[in-house]
Amino acid sequence: MHPNDEQNIRAWAARQSTPVTITAARAEGDADRRLERFCAEIQTLIPDLRIATGDNDPFRAPALIIGRHRNIAYQAVPEGAELPPFLTGLEGAGGGTGDLPPDLKDWRDRMALPVELTLFIAMQCPHCPREADRLVRLCAATPKIRLAVVDGHLFADQAAAHGIRAVPTLLLDGQMRWSGAIDLPDVIRQCLRRDPARLSVSGLRQLLEAGEAPRAAAMMIDHGSIFPSLLPLLTHERWSVRLGAMVVVEYLVEAMPSLAVSLIAPLRRQFDRLLPRVQGDVVQVLGQIDDSAARRCLQAIADGDFAADVKAAAAEELENRSS
Numbered sequence: 408m409h410p411n412d413e414q415n416i417r418a419w420a421a422r423q424s425t426p427v428t429i430t431a432a433r434a435e436g437d438a439d440r441r442l443e444r445f446c447a448e449i450q451t452l453i454p455d456l457r458i459a460t461g462d463n464d465p466f467r468a469p470a471l472i473i474g475r476h477r478n479i480a481y482q483a484v485p486e487g488a489e490l491p492p493f494l495t496g497l498e499g500a501g502g503g504t505g506d507l508p509p510d511l512k513d514w515r516d517r518m519a520l521p522v523e524l525t526l527f528i529a530m531q532c533p534h535c536p537r538e539a540d541r542l543v544r545l546c547a548a549t550p551k552i553r554l555a556v557v558d559g560h561l562f563a564d565q566a567a568a569h570g571i572r573a574v575p576t577l578l579l580d581g582q583m584r585w586s587g588a589i590d591l592p593d594v595i596r597q598c599l600r601r602d603p604a605r606l607s608v609s610g611l612r613q614l615l616e617a618g619e620a621p622r623a624a625a626m627m628i629d630h631g632s633i634f635p636s637l638l639p640l641l642t643h644e645r646w647s648v649r650l651g652a653m654v655v656v657e658y659l660v661e662a663m664p665s666l667a668v669s670l671i672a673p674l675r676r677q678f679d680r681l682l683p684r685v686q687g688d689v690v691q692v693l694g695q696i697d698d699s700a701a702r703r704c705l706q707a708i709a710d711g712d713f714a715a716d717v718k719a720a721a722a723e724e725l726e727n728r729s730s
Contacts, residue, residue: 408448412490416452419494426455427497430472432465438482438561439469445484446471466609467555475499476550479543482565483558489530492539492556499547507592514595515549520606521613522552522598525578527559527571538575538589545591552598553609580607604630611636615651624658633659633669641670641692642677642685649688660695671700675707683714690717694724702728 431446433439446458465472467480473496485493507514526542528535539556546554559566559574569578576586582605583597603626606614611634614623627634640652659667674689681689690708693701708721 408445409486412486413452415490416449416494419498420453420455423453423455423498426457427453427499428457428459428473429497430459430465430477432468432470432472432480433460434469436469441484441561442469442471442481466553470555473497474543474554475547478550478553479546480553480555482562483528483530483556484561486530488533488536489528489539492536492543495540496543496546500544507595511592511595514599517599518549518551520551520598520601520603521610522601523555523580523607523609524552524594525555525557525569525581527557527566527569527574527576527578529559529574532574534588535575538577541589541591542577545595551613553613580605580610604632604634606634606636608636608639612640612648612651615640615648615655620651620654621658624655624662627655627659627666628663631666633666638670638673638677641674642681642689644682644685646684646688649685653688653692656692656695660697664697667696668698668700671696671698671704675704678704678708683717686713686717687720690720690724693721694727697728 429446429449431442433443450456450458465480467482470480470482471493473479473481473493479496481493481496483489524542526535526539528539542554543556546552557565559571569576569581573586575589576584577589577594578584579594579597580601585594611623623634623637627637637652637655640648641656643649643652656667656670671693674693678686678689686708690705693705693708702725705721705725709718709725711718713721
């Protein structure tokens, strides 16, 4: 760490009156080792800093999770001009968005859906720190916004996957993008008027973890289609994530069975690649859908080369239908 950065961190720490926490979301590889080394260095400079590693399913990894609402993930080792925005997030400061036009004064009350923002930066970029600071402060205003600040050089594969050619570049749900001087009012407007069907997997998961499965099902019914982000949650390795998605299916089966039927084919295509414990829950989902295609699917599972308990569950669902 550069001596100037050490001095700035010590000066910042001297102004703090309450402990602060960084959650280190671990993974493998060079980026994880760089972040781990940064945590070790900054912990020696901030007496009241706690490094937590308890979250075994973070929304980004490897990353440093900070913020008043634990909704900022730094996939970057902040240094130089990028250090102040990071410290602002670590402190949980912000909540304001500067001078906004009149139509956005109540934007927090109108934000109905979770938002996933990704800001790609580079440490040598002269304009990135300002945009990072504005967005970090925005995240203090509401837990509905999740922000990932990504060093496009340290996470080159991620930058390449999104076609990042210049920084700063901001992505909304991995789709809409702004580059250069970011128009923050426009970002907020786009967050407010998003099509629910384009919710990211992370965004829909946030909604379900907030107990909003009935609302998610109602939005799909209003839209007349299953949101693409539902399927990855139904087949997620973590049971609690699958459970939220399964509750959505329960509501769909009751309110609009024809919509639930559209889940059968994609679930069957993925079934062979799923872990047995996930297959068991998918069998339960198929058992709720009263349709001949679901029955054929269950029969194929009962007769197929799967774990004994998965086959037995499929056979039981078929028996329940015939009784």
